[in-house]
Amino acid sequence: MAVKPTIPKGTRDFSPLEMARRNYIFDTIKDVFSLYGYSQIETPAMENLTTLMGKYGEEGDKLLFKILNSGDFMKDISDEEAVERNLPKLTNKLSEKGLRYDLTVPFARFVVQYRNDIQFPFKRFQIQPVWRADRPQKGRYREFFQCDADVVGSDSLWNEVELLSMIDEVFSRLKINVAIKLNNRKILSGIAETVGEADKITDITVAIDKIDKIGIEKVNEELLSKGVSEEAIRKLQPLLELSGENEEKLTALSEILKDSQTGLKGIEELKFVVDNFDSLGHNCQLDIDVSLARGLNYYTGCIIEVKALDVEIGSITGGGRYDNLTGVFGLQGVSGVGISFGADRIYDVMNRLSLYPEDVTENVKVLFLNFGEKEALASAKLVGKLRKEGISCELYPDNAKIKKQMGYADSLKIPFVAMIGETELQENVVNLKNMLTGEQQRIPAASIPSAIL
Amino acid sequence: MAVKPTIPKGTRDFSPLEMARRNYIFDTIKDVFSLYGYSQIETPAMENLTTLMGKYGEEGDKLLFKILNSGDFMKDISDEEAVERNLPKLTNKLSEKGLRYDLTVPFARFVVQYRNDIQFPFKRFQIQPVWRADRPQKGRYREFFQCDADVVGSDSLWNEVELLSMIDEVFSRLKINVAIKLNNRKILSGIAETVGEADKITDITVAIDKIDKIGIEKVNEELLSKGVSEEAIRKLQPLLELSGENEEKLTALSEILKDSQTGLKGIEELKFVVDNFDSLGHNCQLDIDVSLARGLNYYTGCIIEVKALDVEIGSITGGGRYDNLTGVFGLQGVSGVGISFGADRIYDVMNRLSLYPEDVTENVKVLFLNFGEKEALASAKLVGKLRKEGISCELYPDNAKIKKQMGYADSLKIPFVAMIGETELQENVVNLKNMLTGEQQRIPAASIPSAIL
Numbered sequence: 030m031a032v033k034p035t036i037p038k039g040t041r042d043f044s045p046l047e048m049a050r051r052n053y054i055f056d057t058i059k060d061v062f063s064l065y066g067y068s069q070i071e072t073p074a075m076e077n078l079t080t081l082m083g084k085y086g087e088e089g090d091k092l093l094f095k096i097l098n099s100g101d102f103m104k105d106i107s108d109e110e111a112v113e114r115n116l117p118k119l120t121n122k123l124s125e126k127g128l129r130y131d132l133t134v135p136f137a138r139f140v141v142q143y144r145n146d147i148q149f150p151f152k153r154f155q156i157q158p159v160w161r162a163d164r165p166q167k168g169r170y171r172e173f174f175q176c177d178a179d180v181v182g183s184d185s186l187w188n189e190v191e192l193l194s195m196i197d198e199v200f201s202r203l204k205i206n207v208a209i210k211l212n213n214r215k216i217l218s219g220i221a222e223t224v225g226e227a228d229k230i231t232d233i234t235v236a237i238d239k240i241d242k243i244g245i246e247k248v249n250e251e252l253l254s255k256g257v258s259e260e261a262i263r264k265l266q267p268l269l270e271l272s273g274e275n276e277e278k279l280t281a282l283s284e285i286l287k288d289s290q291t292g293l294k295g296i297e298e299l300k301f302v303v304d305n306f307d308s309l310g311h312n313c314q315l316d317i318d319v320s321l322a323r324g325l326n327y328y329t330g331c332i333i334e335v336k337a338l339d340v341e342i343g344s345i346t347g348g349g350r351y352d353n354l355t356g357v358f359g360l361q362g363v364s365g366v367g368i369s370f371g372a373d374r375i376y377d378v379m380n381r382l383s384l385y386p387e388d389v390t391e392n393v394k395v396l397f398l399n400f401g402e403k404e405a406l407a408s409a410k411l412v413g414k415l416r417k418e419g420i421s422c423e424l425y426p427d428n429a430k431i432k433k434q435m436g437y438a439d440s441l442k443i444p445f446v447a448m449i450g451e452t453e454l455q456e457n458v459v460n461l462k463n464m465l466t467g468e469q470q471r472i473p474a475a476s477i478p479s480a481i482l
Numbered sequence: 483m484a485v486k487p488t489i490p491k492g493t494r495d496f497s498p499l500e501m502a503r504r505n506y507i508f509d510t511i512k513d514v515f516s517l518y519g520y521s522q523i524e525t526p527a528m529e530n531l532t533t534l535m536g537k538y539g540e541e542g543d544k545l546l547f548k549i550l551n552s553g554d555f556m557k558d559i560s561d562e563e564a565v566e567r568n569l570p571k572l573t574n575k576l577s578e579k580g581l582r583y584d585l586t587v588p589f590a591r592f593v594v595q596y597r598n599d600i601q602f603p604f605k606r607f608q609i610q611p612v613w614r615a616d617r618p619q620k621g622r623y624r625e626f627f628q629c630d631a632d633v634v635g636s637d638s639l640w641n642e643v644e645l646l647s648m649i650d651e652v653f654s655r656l657k658i659n660v661a662i663k664l665n666n667r668k669i670l671s672g673i674a675e676t677v678g679e680a681d682k683i684t685d686i687t688v689a690i691d692k693i694d695k696i697g698i699e700k701v702n703e704e705l706l707s708k709g710v711s712e713e714a715i716r717k718l719q720p721l722l723e724l725s726g727e728n729e730e731k732l733t734a735l736s737e738i739l740k741d742s743q744t745g746l747k748g749i750e751e752l753k754f755v756v757d758n759f760d761s762l763g764h765n766c767q768l769d770i771d772v773s774l775a776r777g778l779n780y781y782t783g784c785i786i787e788v789k790a791l792d793v794e795i796g797s798i799t800g801g802g803r804y805d806n807l808t809g810v811f812g813l814q815g816v817s818g819v820g821i822s823f824g825a826d827r828i829y830d831v832m833n834r835l836s837l838y839p840e841d842v843t844e845n846v847k848v849l850f851l852n853f854g855e856k857e858a859l860a861s862a863k864l865v866g867k868l869r870k871e872g873i874s875c876e877l878y879p880d881n882a883k884i885k886k887q888m889g890y891a892d893s894l895k896i897p898f899v900a901m902i903g904e905t906e907l908q909e910n911v912v913n914l915k916n917m918l919t920g921e922q923q924r925i926p927a928a929s930i931p932s933a934i935l
Binding site: 033034035036037040041042043044045048049052063064065066068069070071072073074075076077079080091092094095096097099101102103108111112114116119120123124125126128138139141142143146148150152153158160162171172180183184185187188190191194198305308309310358359392393399405406409410413416419421422423424426427428437440441 | 486487488489490493494495496497498501502505516517518519521522523524525526527528529530532533544545547548549550552554555556561564565567569572573576577578579581591592594595596599601603605606611613615624625633636637638640641643644647651758761762763811812845846852858859862863866869872874875876877879880881890893894
């Protein structure tokens with residue numbers, strides 16, 4: 030026997046059971062995206078490295094999977110270069126394509142490439158795998174799926190309201206209790222301005238982002254160590270202690286940020302989104318959280334993050350507005366706002382809380398046993414009829430021992446077994462067994478659909 | 483303006499329109515697979531090169547996309563090796579992973595890897611992209627989808643009958659007129675045996691495979707040039723002229739191959755499949771074609787190929803039985819039989835014959851125009867209600883010029899536009915416009931669902 034084959038570290042196979050569960054999640058998200066008027070696109074797994082490099086920072090460039098050029102990949106490399114071992118330079122000559130790292134950069138590339146054919150505002154969704162050469166660890170994979178929905182070409186805050194409603198709808202359907210956290214980059218800018226440390230916005234937001242984990246005191250220590258003045262830290266305290274309903278938070282913020290134009294604009298935007306989201310009715314809670322930062326350098330308006338309430342796990346969905354998505358590809362002034370569902374974490378949450386509907390993994394309803402050529406043909410005819418009525422069923426292909434055939438039904442959790450042996454064939458009936466209760470009944474073939482309901 | 487971004491040669495982006503059409507095809511195939519009791523699996527895009535190399539012949543090895551190792555990819559390459567430029571050796575050290583080339587080898591790997599967890603017979607389907615570093619040309623891509631269904635672990639010919647029924651069902655649903663061609667590898671062996679040239683089976687089958695293209699005379703010339711004796715060629719003639727119904731062909735074959743055990747076994751198998759397929763009823767024609775060979779060295783039993791009747795295009799589906807699928811991974815004696823739908827060619831056929839249902843690309847049913855904050859909120863509430871009834875609709879996010887908003891509906895072929903302006907708000911009605919007929923009516927909000935039917 031040869032060595033047992035394996036797959037690359039950090040990648041996964043999905044069994045029929047896992048696929049059924051994952052499809053349930055993907056289909057739910059897809060249905061909601063479609064209901065809200067988002068259209069699906071797909072982009073190739075491979076992009077030119079010129080498209081991908083430099084978009085995810087230096088660390089990101091290293092995490093890109095690069096494709097070795099076909100044919101003579103050494104042809105542009107001199108002997109000197111080969112032994113010099115300058116890895117970035119060699120990479121550049123050995124490889125011109127890479128696997129997509131996320132769906133956002135390919136989407137930006139798509140928008141620019143087809144800008145003349147696209148009707149704006151363009152509401153697109155995309156559900157595809159992405160690849161990262163990260164060190165694999167529990168819950169972190171080298172191939173995983175992203176489910177993104179974005180609108181580009183519209184500044185309206187109604188888009189934010191819609192995206193929040195979509196989040197609410199998806200998690201209601203999946204029966205996951207969540208809280209949405211909402212912030213706005215302009216509030217963060219306003220805070221830094223107000224405390225007189227506009228140039229330390231990154232240090233300040235990174236520090237206050239940790240407040241849930243390390244508490245106020247440690248946050249203050251970190252701010253001090255980063256060179257934020259004691260005066261500024263004092264001014265920050267009311268923000269760190271902000272609590273109560275969204276309305277109260279907005280009122281307090283208006284007072285604190287009253288001298289910052291940017292801050293007040295951020296409050297106005299938050300208020301529009303929160304008020305309209307509330308007016309439309311929803312299931313999950315929406316909390317303003319001024320400590321929420323996420324990829325700060327990326328977002329320019331609202332910032333969204335979703336937490337599952339009944340499981341300890343990182344954020345399961347995130348998003349926000351970015352005012353210059355397509356700028357890196359030369360198309361300026363196209364604003365976008367979007368969300369990304371973390372399919373793998375959602376899958377983990379669903380598994381840990383057993384949230385799948387009972388029938389999600391059920392496919393075949395009836396297995397017809399095989400008692401030999403003549404009986405099998407009669408069964409196959411019946412199988413064909415049931416399929417015409419949309420009932421998934423199958424004939425056991427081999428005339429094997431009954432125990433083996435029954436074992437197959439058991440193992441695949443097929444709820445009904447139909448038997449047409451010699452006697453049944455003569456009497457023109459089917460012996461139908463309920464695999465759950467063990468109950469058996471001899472019925473005419475035409476009664477099967479109602480008997481298996 | 484920067485250079486317009488592009489995607490790698492031979493790859494494709496899919497626009498919303500293209501996605502809607504492709505999803506229609508994939509969903510149809512998926513539904514049929516499920517109805518017949520096949521379960522979906524997925525495997526990673528990347529496989530270890532040890533899994534992939536040597537499985538597709540020397541040419542195939544070259545067409546594998548290889549992933550450059552992460553980190554210091556030069557570390558196992560000495561300076562001598564680097565300047566020696568032995569490409570296969572360097573490839574081996576630069577890369578340990580490749581992109582999957584088809585779905586069959588990963589499936590064989592899957593079966594062996596999880597053989598203790600799998601319930602046999604294992605009926606699996608898999609719909610995923612594959613990658614080949616082929617020279618791109620019209621209709622040939624470097625990234626394309628395969629849709630495979632296979633049964634492993636059952637020798638029963640009922641599997642063949644089922645697979646043919648699935649083909650019939652898929653193409654009936656897609657409204658593509660097809661003919662299925664059926665042959666059996668044992669017939670081909672029987673032919674070579676009978677004409678006394680068993681060792682020339684490849685030359686003989688390659689030659690007679692061309693009969694439709696080049697005619698009998700040229701086939702005979704080719705056979706002669708390959709060293710097939712004149713006596714053998716004379717014996718082959720009745721086979722090349724085989725015609726009529728399947729029943730007549732089988733009778734003629736039984737006479738011609740009467741001295742070949744293998745040949746007679748092949749006839750028996752063909753007969754079982756054809757008779758039972760006929761007994762079960764079907765839409766498309768099934769023709770025995772002894773010139774059909776396809777990957778001869780691969781198949782051991784039945785060989786299947788599907789041709790579209792109304793379009794000049796290569797085969798759009800193929801398959802057959804292979805008796806040792808998992809042997810390369812050390813698991814002997816597992817027989818399999820399967821089919822593969824050529825999604826990209828089917829897509830071409832559908833496009834050329836305009837076979838899509840009219841509503842396949844329709845998603846959003848109603849666009850609500852945006853007349854300002856108050857009106858938009860009223861519209862948004864109504865949008866929410868309609869979505870609860872499963873009606874896909876959307877609010878135009880910006881309070882833009884009416885012409886622009888109408889243009890959006892036009893361009894996306896949204897069939898209805900709903901307007902709630904100041905007057906409508908006061909009178910509690912909606913002004914609904916049918917974009918196809920131009921007809922407008924003022925109706926209560928509750929009447930929208932019936933008005934857009």
